[in-house]
Amino acid sequence: MKKIIKLIVTLSLLGTAGYLGYNKYKEYTDNPWTRDGQVRTQVIQVTPRVKGMITKIHVVDNQRVKRGDLLFEIDPSQYQVKVDQSKARLQRTLEAAKGTKIEYERVQNIYARDKGAVSQKDMVRNETNYYKSLADIDTSTESLNTAKLNLSYTKVFAEVDGYVSNINFQIGSQASAGHPILALVDENSYWVFGFFREDAIPKVEVGDTAMVTLLAYPDTPLKGKVESIAWGIAHSDGNPGNNLLPSVKPVFQWIRLAQRIPVRIKLDKLPENIKLRFGLTASVMVLKDTEEKK
Numbered sequence: 637m638k639k640i641i642k643l644i645v646t647l648s649l650l651g652t653a654g655y656l657g658y659n660k661y662k663e664y665t666d667n668p669w670t671r672d673g674q675v676r677t678q679v680i681q682v683t684p685r686v687k688g689m690i691t692k693i694h695v696v697d698n699q700r701v702k703r704g705d706l707l708f709e710i711d712p713s714q715y716q717v718k719v720d721q722s723k724a725r726l727q728r729t730l731e732a733a734k735g736t737k738i739e740y741e742r743v744q745n746i747y748a749r750d751k752g753a754v755s756q757k758d759m760v761r762n763e764t765n766y767y768k769s770l771a772d773i774d775t776s777t778e779s780l781n782t783a784k785l786n787l788s789y790t791k792v793f794a795e796v797d798g799y800v801s802n803i804n805f806q807i808g809s810q811a812s813a814g815h816p817i818l819a820l821v822d823e824n825s826y827w828v829f830g831f832f833r834e835d836a837i838p839k840v841e842v843g844d845t846a847m848v849t850l851l852a853y854p855d856t857p858l859k860g861k862v863e864s865i866a867w868g869i870a871h872s873d874g875n876p877g878n879n880l881l882p883s884v885k886p887v888f889q890w891i892r893l894a895q896r897i898p899v900r901i902k903l904d905k906l907p908e909n910i911k912l913r914f915g916l917t918a919s920v921m922v923l924k925d926t927e928e929k930k
Contacts (some may be wrong), residue, residue, distance in 0.1 A: 647686070668837075670836075675916040678822040680819070681820075683817065684812070685814075686786050687813045695803070698800065703832060718783040723780060799820070803818050826919060829898045829901070830846070831896035841862065844861065844862040846860045846921065848901060848903065849919045850917070858904070862904075
């Protein structure tokens with residue numbers, strides 16, 4: 637009797653294992669999936685708009701910052717001098733314009749009382765000088781605004797919420813305008829790229845439900861939606877070689893490797909314990925079951 641019970645239990649366990657194994661097999665054959673996935677996000681290249689020596693650094697590597705936080709400062713002295721010079725130039729221009737206006741109005745009054753007392757040449761000259769003085773005021777004002785703007789650029793702020801990365805400069809380093817100096821990883825724009833075999837792409841549609849499993853958090857699958865599918869990839873066999881001719885790699889006819897097409901996955905709200913990082917490895921499965929898509 638015990639042997640029969642033992643046999644029944646064994647057969648039941650084997651049957652259950654076989655059933656679960658079959659369902660798992662069907663899941664992987666019916667739903668496109670890939671282990672070649674990666675977490676991505678926008679990375680802002682923080683680039684100074686003016687050049688100068690770094691005088692203050694307000695963050696450390698990998699620190700979390702909020703939009704508007706001060707990251708570092710560039711020596712403002714030369715830009716403050718230009719602001720002061722522009723202010724002085726504008727003041728001189730305003731004073732000169734006052735005299736030009738007074739002279740223009742005086743000639744106008746004389747001309748109004750006696751048209752023969754002022755020549756047409758003098759009228760045109762004074763009018764020209766007056767309008768030139770107004771243009772000089774505009775030019776000096778714009779120069780002052782530009783100087784103030786450049787002065788404000790000596791303080792560099794975070795443009796998004798995220799994490800600063802790759803701080804490889806220090807106080808005394810020279811910042812160059814237009815050259816990135818550190819990276820800012822945007823914490824609000826994460827997505828996942830699943831690189832699917834090209835023969836699986838026809839089964840994938842925008843809007844499909846996707847399950848993402850991160851290597852860092854294998855016990856917490858993440859849910860998302862297929863946001864887009866790439867329309868092209870770089871051709872590895874067409875790079876210029878010697879004499880600018882295409883460098884074509886040999887093709888082995890008995891081996892045909894499927895290309896990988898990026899599929900972009902937009903993640904749903906993340907659990908509290910998940911901390912995404914750029915470059916994390918991910919497995920992605922696109923669910924084709926209609927009930928999962930609802």
